[in-house]
Amino acid sequence: xxICCNFTFQPEQMSVKHIKSALILSALLxxxxxxxxxxxxxxxxxxxxxxxxxxxxRILGSxxxxxxxxxxxxxxxxxxxxxxxxxxxxxxxxxxxxxxxRYENISQTFGYLDFPLIANYVFNPSFKLxxxxxxxxxxxxTLRHRGTHSVISPNSYDYSPFNYDVSLAAKxxxxxxxxxxxxxxxxxxxxxxxxxxxxxxFANGSVMLKVGLGSSINKVQSVIQKGRVxxxxxxxxxxxxxxxxxxxxxxxxxxxxxKGDTAKANLVLKDARIxxxxxxxxxxxxxxxxxxxxxxxxxxxxxxDKDSSCPILSTNGTHTTLGKLVEKPxxxxxxxxxxxxxxxxxxxxxxxxxxxCEILYDPYPTKSFAAITKLTDIDRLVKELNRRMQEREAQIxxxxxxxxxxxxx
Numbered sequence: 001x002x003i004c005c006n007f008t009f010q011p012e013q014m015s016v017k018h019i020k021s022a023l024i025l026s027a028l029l030x031x032x033x034x035x036x037x038x039x040x041x042x043x044x045x046x047x048x049x050x051x052x053x054x055x056x057x058r059i060l061g062s063x064x065x066x067x068x069x070x071x072x073x074x075x076x077x078x079x080x081x082x083x084x085x086x087x088x089x090x091x092x093x094x095x096x097x098x099x100x101x102r103y104e105n106i107s108q109t110f111g112y113l114d115f116p117l118i119a120n121y122v123f124n125p126s127f128k129l130x131x132x133x134x135x136x137x138x139x140x141x142t143l144r145h146r147g148t149h150s151v152i153s154p155n156s157y158d159y160s161p162f163n164y165d166v167s168l169a170a171k172x173x174x175x176x177x178x179x180x181x182x183x184x185x186x187x188x189x190x191x192x193x194x195x196x197x198x199x200x201x202f203a204n205g206s207v208m209l210k211v212g213l214g215s216s217i218n219k220v221q222s223v224i225q226k227g228r229v230x231x232x233x234x235x236x237x238x239x240x241x242x243x244x245x246x247x248x249x250x251x252x253x254x255x256x257x258x259k260g261d262t263a264k265a266n267l268v269l270k271d272a273r274i275x276x277x278x279x280x281x282x283x284x285x286x287x288x289x290x291x292x293x294x295x296x297x298x299x300x301x302x303x304x305d306k307d308s309s310c311p312i313l314s315t316n317g318t319h320t321t322l323g324k325l326v327e328k329p330x331x332x333x334x335x336x337x338x339x340x341x342x343x344x345x346x347x348x349x350x351x352x353x354x355x356x357c358e359i360l361y362d363p364y365p366t367k368s369f370a371a372i373t374k375l376t377d378i379d380r381l382v383k384e385l386n387r388r389m390q391e392r393e394a395q396i397x398x399x400x401x402x403x404x405x406x407x408x409x
Contacts, residue, residue: 054207057099085121094114096109112137181209245300253266253269350385
């Protein structure tokens, strides 16, 4: 039993837009399928790479198109192992070849899908040289005005290229990072059209960045996984504690004392006491996302060092220590520059810190600047914070990956 298919290749009906779309779609489909299957460590993907860069081409011997043509190029390469110091690169690369005219303000472009077959000698893990053949499939040919890029039809310089071409190729591969390499490739095409036509020979060079697919998938998976872990820890905080940092402003007051301005020093301390009391009252009345404790700014160092004797204050006024939280998850909340200061009208907003006093980002809400001009603004700040945290908790629980059992891990 056999299956027969008839296929007529008509390159003149294809456009660069269609070719690019097809290649990009294929790459995205491969990428998304492999991510879903979690095959970042698959040997095939570990040897696969995406390449993209700039190509430079010239039509050799042409008196009309006597300048280089530079175009974007991209494709896929697979590194096939052979011996200890020898491997092969095979794949497909979309390449635009041709040239520009210095005097007629036109450019002649030929689109090709190249299939590199390159043998590489590996000098060391970071450097290899290769050479081989590069068969090509002809896709399209256009003549354009250089300024407007509008197509000139009919083509007054018809080269009648073959549907297929073969080039001699040389390649240099220089590793930049464990996941990326710089690829420099040059090629010379043997006669690309039929005898009797204008002679068509291409000299082509390209500089591309090669990025490993397998390692890239692993990195994407790692970022996704870390984001999910951060989100789960955020939801866990609802059964944990928030340690609100209260700044006593003693250092700032000392600055004024040293300048002999005792009145200003007393003003700073009074403002700090009033603002701290307002913070305690606001968090006690309006913050319901999780349990709240207060810690003085001069004690935060102890807390960051996991000193269980670090004193903290509950919302009901009970003094206790950090060690009494008994394995509850907790984070620090810095309310920002809500206190009195002179000069700068732009105040730093609030943010969160983890138990090591490292700043926390998404999903923890932040505010770029504070706008505290009266005590009721502190109430507004706390209400807004509580609302934002509850909304983010609800959003995370609606994620497809989220299940309640993740909270117990």
